Amino acid sequence: MKGPLFYAKILLFGEYGIIKDSKGLAIPFNAYRGALKTSKNLEGISKKSNENLYKFYNHIASLNSDVVSFNLEAFKKDLENGMYFDSSIPQGYGVGSSGALVASIYDNYADDKITVLENLTREKLLKLKEIFSLMESFFHGKSSGLDPLNSYLSLPILINSKENIEPAGIPSQKKGKGAVFLLDSEQVGETEPMVNIFMNKMKNEGFRKMISEEFALHTDACIENFLQGDVKSLFGNVKSLSKVVLKNFKPMIPDAFHKVWENGIATNDYYLKLCGSGGGGYILGFTENYKKAQESLKDYKLELVYRF
Template identity: 35%
Template sequence: MKTSEKKYYGKIMLFGEYSVIVGSKALVVPFTRFSAGWDNSIGNDVSETIQQSRRDLKSWLHHVSTNPETSEILDTELLRKDLENGLFFDSNIPQGYGAGSSGALVAAAYERYSTEINTDNLPLVQRRLALLESYFHGNSSGIDPLACLLGKPILIDENKQIHFVDLKLRQTGVSIFLVDSKTTSKTGPLVEYFHQEMHTYSFFKKVDQIYIAAVNQAIEGIVKNETDQLHSAIKQISAFQLNHLKPMIPVHLEDKWRSGLETDDFTMKLCGSGGGGYMLVFAKNPSKMSQYFEEELVIKLT
């Protein structure tokens, strides 16, 4: 029996991974290929998937209810009772792929169990969602669960203001794909690595002067359908990540990443925190790009 008909879709952060932590813009879009929602299963004939979902939820719930920063955000007692009565979170969003699996869970829990929902104050909602999602990543901007909650493309500007954007991705002159690295990763250690690197002045300076500027230019280019600006900025992002964020790039994709930059047949960048899961690929000529990824699962976004 369904307890809620609402679906929470996955998300893709097109631009802003890591840089948004230190002041860049960010752009996130819904990923409707995957979704999640609440469901109920009563009785002894319960699959291992459902049992694992409940175990994961109970572990997260324990963290939320015992953490002073989060214990008042949700009605944890009601959620606990619902879990005992058969509730589980039914999701086909792949975990460790940068597709919003934890964001969808947090969004769904917030909408159903929040002690005070005020979607008119989106910055406040984002801060609360960030606290709830921190269990999964160690540190969260709250952008991913906010995107899953709203189900719309959102742009975070340099002042942390939230804007809804009407993207016309098919008019950018650049096709966007996801390539499956066939590996998973944990966000927390990679975010910690980035924070540690930011304590090095040379890295901080490059992020501040090169990476953030390229991310902002890419977002402006895709919003305004400025193909040349978008293409140039994506190449800068790709080169920066290859040279300075190497732990985030799966080793078996490094050569293809480099080939894209050298041939200009396509350009790769991280999708979320990286390390595994999906990688984003941008191509002006999809047929040329596809020749490089004959062994990988490729999903077309636009």
């Protein structure tokens, strides 16, 4: 048995904001992927994956939901035959490792599944998101369902609000100097503690005001600029967003990167923002001159995501 490939995802804009119903833009990231495989001799990582899939199977079996049902018999049989999830997607890095796994299990075992080939109405997209949210809650306690949705469809997705999501056309990449890149913090981040910090901060009126008046405003502008290919305006808005995040989301930025973050804003060589929930994993970078950013960040591992 060898299942189809499901890719990592990058939430370009909207981390935390989408919890509070502001806009977001997620894109597939094909450099990392995962697929279900079977082996008669499970050992090491594949053995651990098989054990974790058994736990996930129990979660799926206990879902008492009207929106989805699964072929649990086939799922269990495949587990007994040595099924595991073979993935190159780093865990705890904010690029959707659990999302790809959820997408592959849905694809393989859901009854009456919504396929990528059919006409994806808003209703179908919302239904998929709801199903994936139920499934992925096993990993994070609370899930928007967006990571698996992005992985399953392998399309850029524009989140206008919780009830309004649509596939988005993003401008094709150019061979320009500008780039979006990933900066490796070389630390693993955990989603749940970070989301808890955010939820506690949301109890503060000043923080809520900042989210709606500054964070969401800059995020929405960045998304609009990006989708329209307005690179000049984009970098102005990304710089503003980077400042807001540094000032208000310090616990989500690993300590060792506070100075690196400030340096980007001061020099304009690059601007950083959170990738996923933060706390470690990848940090997302935007630069008008990738070569310059590489020189400035020569002590760190960078990965190219998109060229302007």
